[in-house]
Amino acid sequence: MAKKTKSTSDKPNRSTKDRKTLGSIRDLADTVVQSAGRGREPYVDIPSRSLSNVRFNQSKRIIEMGSGTNRRELFNLAQARSYMQTLLVASGCKQLIDQGKTTSIRGLFYLLKHTIEGTSEETFDTQNECDPVIEDIEVSLDSMREELHLYAKNAGAMVGPITLVDSGDTIDCSRMGSGGYSIPSIVEQDIVQFKKNTAKFILHVEKDTVWRRFNEDKFWRKHNCILTHGGGQPPRGVRRMLHRLHHELKLPVYCLLDNDPWGYYIYSVIKQGSINLAYESRRMAIPDARFLGLRSLDYGRCQLSPSVQIKLNEQDIKRARQIAQYTWFVNKKPWQKEIELMLKNGFKLEVEALISKDISYVTEQYVPARLKEGEFLD
């Protein structure tokens, strides 16, 4: 642990951001000291990250977090453990900031995981127990993950006619081979800067496999676009990257996702923000993003064989109905029709289904046709 005697004077160059974050962490610790001093029971109010506490901002067209909070109490049997974990995470982040280092969320999990003295109980059993607590700390302290000196593993890749600087290294995204540029989890201005761009739009596909098809066929070169994927539900790094590309370089975003409730929700997250991370929407949501495909009507339109159908299961149907009821979907007639049609079909379609027509059908015919028609779901 840090030698605290010199810690303050040692870091004259500690950023304003760090100072602000440290202040919030100290405030959190102060509530414990003060409550205990007065013989009260310490607690922390954590903004609620649930559907009931998000609001769809009609004018900004993004999901915003409401003011609802959940109280987490130390002297509550159900919450004592997570209260202890909350403070542990806070102390872990404090140590990271003190030492000027960053670590992955998995790293933090290992940093904080130990056996509680006098028991056989671990502070954290799995990383799954630690991750939500980190998000709790983020919302409670109103600090971004990077401000806590944390990052997630890289997920998602991009290629395209754009050059950027990442941590001082210049990267030409048109020369990234078959793997592409791996999008880091933190892509803020101080780490990634855009240099030169000739792309006209962004095509975001759901999965790595589909992305590989487009990259191999050099779709981005032919159509002059940036090609990204988020490995399923895009992580924050990818979403932040899309957001910056869209807003700073004014590039429209088109999404090619599976025709299933999961795909719909990925689109919804990119467009309006997620329920879980509603507090991040304002720097991540892209309200102007468009849904290119797959559409429910593609089964007939592309004359796909019946063998590519995947039957909707009960959970899919339930989820589809739920999505249809989200405020940001409920007033959109085309979307209601889209979801209705899928339910009527009784099956879902993956983008890979188009391969049954021809290996490059998706890159050579399907997407170009949609782009040409200019027909997207909003």
Next chain:
Amino acid sequence: MEEHTNMPNVNETGEQPKRRAVTAESMAAKQRDISVSEFFAKNRHLLGFDNPRKALLTAVKEAVDNSLDACEEAGIVPETWVHIEAAGPNRYKIGVQDNGPGIVKKQIPLIFGKLLYGSKFHRLRMSRGQQGIGISAAGMYGMLTTGKPVKIVSMTSPKKPAHYFEIQIDTRRNMPEIINGKGDGEDIPAGEKGQKYITDHDIEWVSHYPISDQQPHHHHVVRSGTRVTIELEGRYQRGRGSVDEYLEQTAIANPQVTIHYVDPDSGETTYSRSTTQLPPEPVEIKPHPYGIELGQLVTMLKDTSAPSMAQFLTTSFSRVSSGVAQKICETAKIGTRGNPKKIGRQEADSLYKAIQETKISAPGTDCISPIGESLILKGLHHQLPGEFFCAATRPPAVYRGNPFLIEVGLAYGGTSSTQKVTLDALTDLLSESDARSLKQFLLTTFDGVGAIGADKILSQAKMGTRQSPSKLKKEEIDQLFAAMRNVNLSENQSMQVLRYANRVPLQFQPAACAITQSVIGTNWRAYGLAQSRGQLPVGPVTVMVHVASVWVPFTSESKEAIASYPEIMKELRLGLQAVGRKLAIYLNRRKRVRQEGERREIFLRYLGEVAHAVATIKDFGDRPRKDLYGRLVYVAKRKTAAAETQLKDDGKQRENAAEEFGENVLIVNPEETPGETASSEPTA
């Protein structure tokens, strides 16, 4: 001779005159009175002398019951001596002495040497013995099996000579035969001379006893009392249904009694009294008309000295006023002035019916003396380990014209009987046991050991269930002993039910008894105990049930089980429910205390981590960190204050207890040594 197997009435054919020579006259020659004693001699099982083991117990029991009745009637705090001595193979000499009023010389031979002679049969008054068969039957059994006479010493005052008799019973005439002193008994002079006489003639008599264990040289002198010594064929065995069990249970229901017990191995046990308060003296009552049977009514009509029917009814029965008598006579269409002796059979019949039809108020209930809730608590607490005791005395009720009353006591917690036994006692028990297998031994010797419990013990001891108990090696006994200590039976130990009728423990035929039936019939699950259908509940619980009545309805003459009259069943149910409710409150509270304790433990577990995390954030040194930790602990303790109920001082706890449970509850802090705890039931 021909065989007439197909003809049932062989003698009608007159073909077998030689074999069927019995005539009415010859039969009449053989027909004669059967003396009660003779009848008993052939039917000893009816009075509880069915086997040697039970015979020993029954004899002790009858003697002790008589002693206690005598002391109580005379208003003397009972001091009782029970000495059992081995007198040869399968032969024991039992001596039971009390400090009661003694018996006048003339009565001694009759009381101990004549069956069905007694003061208790003819009156309706609550007492232990009822028929007057008991002690003389024990004496007769002894005489029949060993040929030895019954020896009686009785002293009515320290200044008067005591009497010494050796008696045999003439079974044919049902009359006592005095053997010593030329058929007249011996007189033991009072004072010092008497002491010498006793020693010289080898008479057994306890003349003085220590005041307390602390002062062995200060003595009480026995001023009066009776001692009966009987030698009989028997078998001494500890465990269930034993003399030891009987004495222990007697001590529970009779907290005013001190029993000095010497067992055949010369082991001395003293069950000391926990109170000197005698139970209120029961009042003798006249029978209630509803409780009378037709035959009895006819006898009463014949024997009465009343000149008129009206007077007969008002003087022979309780609760019959002249108005009621008139009504009865009207209904029966009998004149109120008629001579009761001249009532015919048919008139008696209609009189009997008229009584049933007439509304007569319930009998007075002051004739019953309950043990009382506070004494039940004392008795239970004094003799049984446990952490929670409660008691309920029901108001008196009536069955078939007989007043009765139900009392229920309950003890919860404490160690089970398998854990109480010492290694030496276990070795003795094993060698005495006639059980064929170890499992059977465990089941029959210890209370509350179910089949599951026995299996658990044996599997821990790594012994076969079928091993013979008497052939165990020393190491095996050690192993078994350790297993009995370690296995916690309380989870699957079934409830122990102590049954009493007029303060006398009932040790046999539990299944036939109304008490056991209503304990099983009570839904104990509602009170926090596990119970399967048709079974006794499970848990470290002892329930004592006392049925007190001027006439306890037993299912048989051996007085082992109480008959299930609906009125009695109802009162039993209500009594059991009363203690059940209190137990439920206690168990709930205990659960709450335990839960709070668990909660506190969880909080405390995380406080160190929280304090550490805060210290890291705030760059605290050791001192402020410890200070913060201390403050958090303080908050945690306050938050889970209920966990401390147990830790609070006695006084405060009792206040709470009274508030929560109502009266007649005793809670013992399990950490204190039992017995040292002041009996602390809230005063009623």
